Amino acid sequence: MIVVVTGMVGVDKKSYLQNVCQFASDNNQEVALCNVGDMMYAEAPDITPGKILDIPMKRLSLLRRSVFKDIIAKAQKASNLIVNTHATFRWRHGLFPAVDFDQMRQLGADMYVCLIDGVIALHSRLIDEHSIEHSLKDLIVWREEEIIGTEMLRKGVNESVPFYCLARGAEEPTIETLYNLVFNRSCKKAYLSFPMTLIADMKSVQEKINEFRRLMKQHFVCFDPADLEESYLPHYAHKAAEQGSYFVEVSALGQKVRLDLAQVQQIERDINSQIYARDFMLIDQSDMIISFIPTLADGRAAVSSGVERELQHAHEAAKEVFVIWTSKQTPSVFVTQTATRVFKNLPETIDFFRNKGYIKK
Secondary structure, eight states, rough: OOOEEEETTOOOOHHHHHHHHHHHHHTTOOEEEEHHHHHHHHHOOTTTTTOOSSSSSHHHHHHHHHHHHHHHHHTOOOSSSEOOOOEEEEEEEEEEOOOOOOOOHTTTTTHHHHHHHHHHHHHHHHHOOOOOOHHHHHHEEEEEEHHHHHHHHHHHTTTTTTTTEEEEEESSSOHHHHHHHOOTSSSOOOEEOOOOGTTTOOOOHHHHHHHHHHHHHSEEEEEEEGGGGTTTTTHHHHHHHHHOOOOEEEETEEEEEEHHHHHHHHHHHHHHHHHHHHHEEEEEEESSSEEEOOTTTSSBOOOOOOEEEEEEEEHHOEEEEEEEEEESSOHHHHHOOOOOOSSSHHHHHHHHHHTSOOOOO
């Protein structure tokens, strides 16, 4: 199994993938990891760390091709191999590819994964670990370029192999998710749907949603929109503006982060449009959608227009659609007409999946 994992600078793919390899080893699966950047520096010790993109493009291309030649040779011997690379780079040379199609065809990857992360976490890592000048708008653009670049790479090399967009994980790294995508191919893939902005200030409702998320991840390969935590950012920006603040204070990677309000306001439309497109992409790469509709304090169902649109998209994509409707309020036809099955609570849902054979009894 050969897996190509891409991702923009600031995602910290290396440590994440090292943990994936360790998790695989603990489960009796040996995986070799090739970090393209490290290999390029090892082959050119005269280049100062962090300066490799400043060398002439011709030398950069020759150096990269030499490293990929070694990776291709290693792939022929290793049982399982993960290649940690980029699909694109945006530097002083402008936007340019980070791989060559002829060598990627020789490599013959069985899967492509683009690892992504939230803009706040990306910003924090770049501030702490890199000297790359950037705005929040830059991060939004770079992330989208990397996703599209990876998808085009896969289509150009071998369209029959799977491509997944996977969030690194806001609360806990999605290490087991990637492992199961690679080594547990029979496990059902589920997109988790639930209201987010609507319940941004409702801690008790958020706790119920988090319980749902944890339970589903015990049984399925889950694509969870909350693993990329930035949908709340426009909400916080609006509150900061109302209070007359010039900053938005949020938490990322266990620390407080202060963002310039004007920069956050600049990317609000980008965040919303990317959420719209990305969530549909995650549904398309899943086998089914499982939507949790919590109950508000007044007894009403906390169903959002976004959740209803996700249910409709999944229905039209011929996915199985499961809805957990906890309120006594009757669900609308926009829910019942798209749902394969509607449940009243989590235990009823799990019993159904066990009887269906989707999870072990």
